[in-house]
Amino acid sequence: MPIYDQTFRNYSGTRRTRRLWLPVARQTLLPILRSKLTWILLAGALIPVIVFSVGFFASAKLMTLRPEQADAAAKMAEMSEIPLFGRQINLNTLLFMFLRGEFVFLWLLVLINGGGSIITDKLHSALPLYFSRPLTPLNYLAGKVAGITALPVAVLGLASMLLFLQAAAYFFSFREAVAQLPMLGGALVFIIVCSLLVSLSMVAMSSFAKNARQAGVVYLGFWFLTGVIAQGIEHATKIDITGALAPSRSLQVIGAHLIGANVKWLTDMGRHAHGPREFTDFGMPMAWLSIALYMALFAWITWRNLKVVEVVK
Amino acid sequence: MLIEIDNLDAGYGRRKVLEQVSLNFSGGAVGLLGPNGAGKTTLLKTMLGFIPPLGGRMKVFDMEVPAQARDIRSRVGYMPETEAFIPGMNAVNFVAYMGQLSGLPRPAAMERAHEVLQYVGLGEARYRNIETYSAGMKQRAKLAQAIVHDPALLLLDEPTNGMDPQGRIEMLELVSDLARNKNMSVILCSHLLKDVESVATQIIVLGNGRVLYKRMRDDNERQETSVYNLRVRGNARAFAQAVERLGAALLDGGNGQNLFARLPSALDSAIFFEAAAASGCTIQRLEKSGEKLEDLFTRALGELGDAHL
Numbered sequence: 001m002p003i004y005d006q007t008f009r010n011y012s013g014t015r016r017t018r019r020l021w022l023p024v025a026r027q028t029l030l031p032i033l034r035s036k037l038t039w040i041l042l043a044g045a046l047i048p049v050i051v052f053s054v055g056f057f058a059s060a061k062l063m064t065l066r067p068e069q070a071d072a073a074a075k076m077a078e079m080s081e082i083p084l085f086g087r088q089i090n091l092n093t094l095l096f097m098f099l100r101g102e103f104v105f106l107w108l109l110v111l112i113n114g115g116g117s118i119i120t121d122k123l124h125s126a127l128p129l130y131f132s133r134p135l136t137p138l139n140y141l142a143g144k145v146a147g148i149t150a151l152p153v154a155v156l157g158l159a160s161m162l163l164f165l166q167a168a169a170y171f172f173s174f175r176e177a178v179a180q181l182p183m184l185g186g187a188l189v190f191i192i193v194c195s196l197l198v199s200l201s202m203v204a205m206s207s208f209a210k211n212a213r214q215a216g217v218v219y220l221g222f223w224f225l226t227g228v229i230a231q232g233i234e235h236a237t238k239i240d241i242t243g244a245l246a247p248s249r250s251l252q253v254i255g256a257h258l259i260g261a262n263v264k265w266l267t268d269m270g271r272h273a274h275g276p277r278e279f280t281d282f283g284m285p286m287a288w289l290s291i292a293l294y295m296a297l298f299a300w301i302t303w304r305n306l307k308v309v310e311v312v313k
Numbered sequence: 314m315l316i317e318i319d320n321l322d323a324g325y326g327r328r329k330v331l332e333q334v335s336l337n338f339s340g341g342a343v344g345l346l347g348p349n350g351a352g353k354t355t356l357l358k359t360m361l362g363f364i365p366p367l368g369g370r371m372k373v374f375d376m377e378v379p380a381q382a383r384d385i386r387s388r389v390g391y392m393p394e395t396e397a398f399i400p401g402m403n404a405v406n407f408v409a410y411m412g413q414l415s416g417l418p419r420p421a422a423m424e425r426a427h428e429v430l431q432y433v434g435l436g437e438a439r440y441r442n443i444e445t446y447s448a449g450m451k452q453r454a455k456l457a458q459a460i461v462h463d464p465a466l467l468l469l470d471e472p473t474n475g476m477d478p479q480g481r482i483e484m485l486e487l488v489s490d491l492a493r494n495k496n497m498s499v500i501l502c503s504h505l506l507k508d509v510e511s512v513a514t515q516i517i518v519l520g521n522g523r524v525l526y527k528r529m530r531d532d533n534e535r536q537e538t539s540v541y542n543l544r545v546r547g548n549a550r551a552f553a554q555a556v557e558r559l560g561a562a563l564l565d566g567g568n569g570q571n572l573f574a575r576l577p578s579a580l581d582s583a584i585f586f587e588a589a590a591a592s593g594c595t596i597q598r599l600e601k602s603g604e605k606l607e608d609l610f611t612r613a614l615g616e617l618g619d620a621h622l
Contacts (some may be wrong), residue, residue: 005433010496012534015416017387023413024598031401089579125397132361132391132468284322308363 017134024135029150032113035086041112041154045105048098054165060170080280091167092183095160096261099187099194100252102159107198111219114148114202115212118302122302123211127308137306139201141299149192157193160184168217186258194251197291201247207305210264223248239304240282246282252279253287315340315374315466315498316360317540322368323352323359324522329367330355331522331596338500342492344513345502351519353502354394361386383426385615387416392462394454394502398443404430408457415462422461429457433487448475452484460491467491467499473508485511539576541601543585546570547594555588570597 032038121127130140164184168177202219209215230246233239245247256263256279266279316338324330332350345353358364360373362382371378373385399407405426412422430439433453438446443454452472459467472488473481489512492499503509506590509516518526545552549570553563556572560580564573582599589596 007428007436008460008495009428011417011421013421014418015387015462016418017383017416019374020414020416023410023419027399027410056343124400125395126392126399128363128391128393129397129399129411130414131363132386132389132393133411134387134416135414136383136556308358 020133021137021139021143021146022127024130024140025146025150028072028117028144028147032148032151037112038109038151041105041109045095045102045155045159048101049162052094052098052163053144056166057161059193090262090265091180092260092299093165093182093262093265094167095163095187096190096256096259096266098163099156099160099190099255102156103194103248103251106156106194109152110148110198110202111216114199115206115209115215115219117144117203118206118305119209119212122207127306131308137303140306141302144203144226145196146200148202149195152195153191156195157188160191183260186260187255190251190255190258193254193291197247197251197295200295200298200302204301207302234280235287240280241286243280243282244286247291247294248295249280249282250261250287250290252285254291256281257284257287314338314372316500317372318369319371320369321366321371323355323366325355325364327555329522331359333369333520334522334524335369336517336524336527338498340498340516341514342489342499342501342512343515343517344509345500345517345519346504346506346509347519347525348476348504350521351504352522353504353519354470355522356469356471356519357391357500357502360391360468361391388465390458390459390467390497392461392467392469392472394474396448396451398451400444401442403440403442404435404446404454404457407443407454408461410508411458412461413465425461425463426457429461430454432460433457434483449477449480452476452480456484456487460497463497465496465498467497468502469499470502471504472491472501473503473505481508488512509608539578539601540564540576541576541582541585541599543572543574543596543600544570544598545572545589545594546597547589548592549594551592552588552594555591559588561585 031289121130131137161184164180164187172180201222202215205218205222206212206215209218226246228249230243230249233242233245243253255261256266263281267281314337317601318334318336321334322332323334333351334356345356346433347353355364359366359371360378360386362379365379374388376385378385399410402410405423408430409419409423409426412425417425427439430436433456435450435453435457438450443451448456452475456469456472459469467488469488473484476484485508488499488501492512492514492582493496499512501509501512515529516527517524549572553572556574557563560578561574561584564575574585578585582601585596585599588594
């Protein structure tokens with residue numbers, strides 16, 4: 001009897017055709033976790049967390065050294081403000097600014113890990129292997145995006161929670177901390193929206209590029225140019241709403257509102273800054289519309305390029 | 314019926330590759346034979362729902378293509394013609410991943426990945442990265458991913474491409490074993506006659522997007538080599554009747570004075586002379602043919618005026 005006769009058995013176990021995106025997501029995530037660059041970036045993303053933590057600790061110690069400020073501190077806590085490095089700052093605004101800074105980490109993480117997400121499968125003719133199974137293009141796309149998104153969402157979510165807990169422990173009573181919880185929920189939604197849009201943009205670039213490097217260049221170009229163009233138009237026309245052309249600016253508006261940051265303070269800060277304005281509040285509806293349109297555009301581009309068979313016209 | 318195809322037109326964009334194809338497969342091993350560009354791969358891709366039919370109807374497992382393509386695909390294994398794999402994965406992880414995408418739970422997919430890799434002869438190399446495999450090993454890995462979920466129907470597109478002679482024989486043995494002993498129906502596309510001959514119980518010859526020839530072959534026929542090509546002068550019809558009366562079977566593909574006849578092992582070629590004497594004909598040529606399929610294939614394409622061969 002040939003050896004192969006002893007090894008093959010017919011399969012009579014369970015089969016499921018739901019949640020087929022999960023294996024794709026897992027398979028996308030694993031190489032990201034194995035990459036050294038990912039861990040270097042993660043270490044870089046931790047630096048702001050450490051800086052903020054040290055700031056909280058030092059500020060809290062300064063308060064205990066000057067007990068006469070205890071009353072003022074309690075008043076600040078009621079306004080959910082904390083005396084970071086002697087400055088009064090709203091915790092919501094602080095969390096938003098922290099996440100705005102961490103956006104660079106998210107953006108870089110997707111740049112180094114997302115470029116090959118689809119083009120690698122295309123270059124190795126793997127799409128027929130995927131789509132000769134019950135997997136749909138939507139499952140495939142969801143799996144790829146989820147795989148790229150999972151790590152930044154987990155890391156940024158955890159970092160936000162850590163900062164919140166420290167601020168609560170040092171400056172707020174339990175009741176005040178509980179009252180602040182929706183801010184954490186808003187931060188989590190903001191992180192997810194950012195990660196989804198950035199990942200989806202890279203997946204779209206990867207679906208039509210010739211290789212991972214080209215996908216990275218197009219991705220860079222897209223985020224850089226939309227930002228520059230929107231700023232230029234806004235500067236020339238003095239119409240705030242034109243800022244929505246840049247997805248990065250729309251994300252900022254959404255984040256500020258979701259987290260409950262002090263939008264007026266941020267806007268004033270932006271106006272006083274040199275050069276183009278850093279923050280313009282053109283309103284949530286416009287920001288959401290802009291993000292939804294960009295997401296739809298990226299999904300459509302990817303969909304168009306997920307063809308198993310090239311059509312000859 | 315496993316597959317029913319009725320007046321199917323299929324192609325890419327406006328370009329028709331298959332025209333008015335009508336076929337029925339009830340199961341077993343089917344060989345799709347034809348030169349490059351005949352439409353074999355297009356037929357498989359249409360079955361999988363990759364290409365929507367331009368006209369006609371196609372049903373697989375009594376399900377409509379392309380409306381129920383997803384349900385069909387959950388019961389089909391596909392081995393594409395081109396080199397296809399996911400870089401950076403070893404064979405076990407690759408095959409297990411493909412099993413999961415076919416709906417198997419993760420532990421079952423991993424278990425079956427080991428089994429099928431052993432089955433296709435990659436047991437020792439299963440932890441090696443697929444990129445390091447030779448062309449023949451990649452073909453085996455492709456077969457493994459196609460059978461990991463134990464499909465009811467296996468679609469193989471040129472499975473012996475790039476394999477050395479020994480590897481080719483082993484691959485065909487595996488395909489035969491799957492069709493005969495593992496309850497899988499197989500559709501094997503190839504432009505190599507020997508491959509199809511050694512595996513298929515039903516043969517379909519495609520050329521220029523049309524079915525040129527189709528027939529069932531039984532086991533005896535596959536082992537049978539006593540097929541004769543005859544040319545007679547005189548009343549060929551009377552000769553043919555006499556041959557059949559004496560126990561030989563006439564095969565498709567003959568025309569006019571040319572005949573193809575298959576002899577059971579109990580008879581020898583002397584019966585042709587008896588038949589000639591009985592019908593008053595003269596035998597001008599009597600040639601034993603071990604390559605009758607090749608003759609038929611070549612003739613079918615010749616009739617089409619195809620210049621591919």
